[in-house]
Amino acid sequence: MTVAFLVYRFVMGAAALLASPVAMAAADPAPRFEKAACAIPVAADEKIECGVLIVPEHRGKKGSRTIRLPVMILRSTASSPAPDPVVYLPGGPGLSSIDGRTTGKGNPFLAERDQILLEGRGNKFAQPSLACPELNALRAAGAGDGEQLAAAARCRKTLVAAGVDLDGYSSAEAADDLDDLRRLLGIRHWNLIGFSYGTRLAQTVLARHPDGVRSVVLDSVLPIDINYDEVAAAPLRRALNLVFDGCESDPACTARHPDLRGRFAAAVARADREGTAGPGGRLLRGRDIVDALAIGLQQPQNIPALPKIIDELAAGRAGGLAPWLQPQRSEFNWGLRLSIWCGEEMPFEDPARMAAQASPALGLGGANGRTATPELCAAWKVKAADPIANVATRTDVPVLILAGEFDPVTPPAWGRRLLRTMPNARFVLIPGQVHGAMFNRCGGQLTIAFLRDPNAPLNADCVAKLTGPIFPE
Structure with missing residues (x-):
C-alpha cells in the first residue's frame, strides 16, 4: 500500500467513527421542536397548536443538559395569513409568556397573522422552572431584606442541588432560543413585540440574530445600556412631577x-x-x-x-x-429574575449610586424601586455577563417605539435613546398613558398598522386626538 492510500484509509475511518451513533451520542444535542400537549388548558374549538422547544441549558458549556420550553402557536383567522408571525416578549424578567393565554379571541394580531409564544427558559411552565415561592411570599408580605436574602440563598441551594446551571439563564441564551425556534418552525422572518424587559430581550435578538427579524415593536423601553438600579427612583419622581405640573397648569385644579x-x-x-x-x-x-x-x-x-x-x-x-395598599402578589419568577439581573445588570452598576436611589433625601420616603441589591446578587452567585450585554444595540431593522407619557418605570426618554443607534426606528409618545403604551386603542392601531407595513408612513392621527388626563372640575 502507498502512503497516500494509508492516509486516505485513516481519514475515512476517522470520519466514519465521528459519524457513528456512539460518537454522535457524546456530542452536544442539537435544538429540536416536538409537538406536544399544551402546557395550559386552551379553548378546544380554536386553532391553537402546542409543542416544546428542547435546547441546551447552557450553550457555552460542553455537555450541558437539555431543558424544555413550552410553545404555543395561535393560528390566524385570515384565509391567507401573512407569512411572518408575531412573537410577544413579556416584561419582567420573570413573567410567563403563556400563563393565562387560554384563547385567541379578541387578539387583534390573529386577523392577519399567527402569533407564537415561547415560554422563556426558567419561567413558570418551563422545565426546569427557577421559581422561588418562599421569596415571592416574603416580598408580598413586605418582609425585611435579611429574610429575603436568606430565602434567596435557600432557593439557590435547592435549584443547584437539582442540577440547575444558573449561569445558563440569560438574555443571550433566551435570544438564541427564539432564533432556534424560528428556524425549526421553518419561518424565514418574524416580528417581535417586546414590553418592558421584553424590549431588552428584543434588543438582544436584534444584536445576535437580526436576519430573522422583519420588524420590532418596543413598548416601554428598557435600554440595554441603561444601568437601571442607578436611576431607579428617577422615573417615579418624573411621573409624580408630571401630575403636579398638570394640576398647576389647570386653573380649576390648582385652585382646588x-x-x-x-x-x-x-x-x-x-x-x-x-x-x-x-x-x-x-x-x-x-x-x-x-x-x-x-x-x-x-x-x-x-x-x-x-x-x-x-x-x-x-x-x-x-x-x-x-x-x-393591599398586599401585592409577586408574579415574578425570582430565580430567573435574579439570574438575568445579577448577571447582566449588577456587574455594570455602581453600588453607591444604587444605594442613593433609596435615600429619603430624594423625597420619596426611602421607597426602593431597585430590582435587586448587591447583597442579593452576592447570595445568588451567577457569572457576570460579557460586557457586550451592556452595549446599545445597533440595527437597521424597522422599529416602532411606543412610550407612555406618565410611565413611572421606563420614562419616554429611554425610548428616544434608542433612536441614536436605530436609524429605521420611529418614536411615538402616547399622551395620558403609563407603563404599557400599546395597551389602548391608539397604541393598538399604531402597532397593527406598523406590522402591516413597517416601512410605510405612520398615521398618528389617533395620537393627536388624545387629551391626556383631565382633572375633574
Whole structure:
C-alpha cells in the first residue's frame, strides 16, 4: 500500500467513527421542536397548536443538559395569513409568556397573522422552572431584606442541588432560543413585540440574530445600556412631577389643590416623622405612601384622582390609597429574575449610586424601586455577563417605539435613546398613558398598522386626538 492510500484509509475511518451513533451520542444535542400537549388548558374549538422547544441549558458549556420550553402557536383567522408571525416578549424578567393565554379571541394580531409564544427558559411552565415561592411570599408580605436574602440563598441551594446551571439563564441564551425556534418552525422572518424587559430581550435578538427579524415593536423601553438600579427612583419622581405640573397648569385644579408638590412633600415628611393612620389601623410611613402612589400610577384612569388623594394625605387622611395598599402578589419568577439581573445588570452598576436611589433625601420616603441589591446578587452567585450585554444595540431593522407619557418605570426618554443607534426606528409618545403604551386603542392601531407595513408612513392621527388626563372640575 502507498502512503497516500494509508492516509486516505485513516481519514475515512476517522470520519466514519465521528459519524457513528456512539460518537454522535457524546456530542452536544442539537435544538429540536416536538409537538406536544399544551402546557395550559386552551379553548378546544380554536386553532391553537402546542409543542416544546428542547435546547441546551447552557450553550457555552460542553455537555450541558437539555431543558424544555413550552410553545404555543395561535393560528390566524385570515384565509391567507401573512407569512411572518408575531412573537410577544413579556416584561419582567420573570413573567410567563403563556400563563393565562387560554384563547385567541379578541387578539387583534390573529386577523392577519399567527402569533407564537415561547415560554422563556426558567419561567413558570418551563422545565426546569427557577421559581422561588418562599421569596415571592416574603416580598408580598413586605418582609425585611435579611429574610429575603436568606430565602434567596435557600432557593439557590435547592435549584443547584437539582442540577440547575444558573449561569445558563440569560438574555443571550433566551435570544438564541427564539432564533432556534424560528428556524425549526421553518419561518424565514418574524416580528417581535417586546414590553418592558421584553424590549431588552428584543434588543438582544436584534444584536445576535437580526436576519430573522422583519420588524420590532418596543413598548416601554428598557435600554440595554441603561444601568437601571442607578436611576431607579428617577422615573417615579418624573411621573409624580408630571401630575403636579398638570394640576398647576389647570386653573380649576390648582385652585382646588394649591401647591400640590409642596403638600405631597409635607405628607411624606409627616408620615416619616409621626406616621399616618391608614386603612384598617395600619400606620403608614412615607415609603408606604409613595409605594401606593406608584401602584396607582400603573393605571392611567387613576391619574385624575391623584391631586385629591394627595391633598387628603397632607391632611392626615389616607383612605384614597386603600386600593393600592393591599398586599401585592409577586408574579415574578425570582430565580430567573435574579439570574438575568445579577448577571447582566449588577456587574455594570455602581453600588453607591444604587444605594442613593433609596435615600429619603430624594423625597420619596426611602421607597426602593431597585430590582435587586448587591447583597442579593452576592447570595445568588451567577457569572457576570460579557460586557457586550451592556452595549446599545445597533440595527437597521424597522422599529416602532411606543412610550407612555406618565410611565413611572421606563420614562419616554429611554425610548428616544434608542433612536441614536436605530436609524429605521420611529418614536411615538402616547399622551395620558403609563407603563404599557400599546395597551389602548391608539397604541393598538399604531402597532397593527406598523406590522402591516413597517416601512410605510405612520398615521398618528389617533395620537393627536388624545387629551391626556383631565382633572375633574
